[in-house]
Amino acid sequence: MSESRQMQWTLRILKTPALAVILLGLLTAACNVRPVYGPNGGYGIDKVSNELAAIGIDSAKGRVSQELRNRLIFTFNHGRSVAEKRYQMSYTLAESDDAIAIEERSGAPSSYRLTVIVQYRVMDPVANTLVTAGTVRASASYDRSSQSFANIRARRDAENRAANSAADEITARISTFFATRQ
Secondary structure (H helix, E strand, O other): OOHHHHHHHHHHHHHOHHHHHHHHHHHHOOOOOOOOOOOOOOOOHHHHHHHHHOEEEOOOOOHHHHHHHHHHHHHHHOOOOOOOOOEEEEEEEEEEEEEEEEOOOOOOEEEEEEEEEEEEEEEEOOOOEEEEEEEEEEEEEEEOOOOHHHHHHHHHHHHHHHHHHHHHHHHHHHHHHHHHOO
16 A cells, blocks of 8 residues: 555544544553542552541531531441551531622622631551641532521531532542552
């Protein structure tokens, strides 16, 4: 086959969408993309899951703190009980409310943003060393109305969403730490 015919044939293949997708798939098949944690042990994933499950979490000091703690326990252990806790996690939680929308007629705030800031530390109590630490910020917005029960429920839902978002971020950071630690 001449060089010009081969070039035309190659261009024709690349212009065909189905063939282009197949070629792209073949090119990316060698990529090393993998999940950070999960049931597959082929990439050290079981190691990350086991390390997360070995983290004990200090008791909560308040409703939002308890929501954060519950989410962390569930994501660390995936619903299973683990006998040996090799690490201990302590955390402090601070929350704030900011008005983000004002009603034009009354001048009263109608929407708020609840922000949760969590500072966490994972310690190895046997060696008395810091394993990892960080600060996470999560926000959730909610609306206020003239109904007091609706306002209480809206704020509580925002607290739950912010605490769960912060817990997911903490889990991702600690998982990444254990996945990259040699």
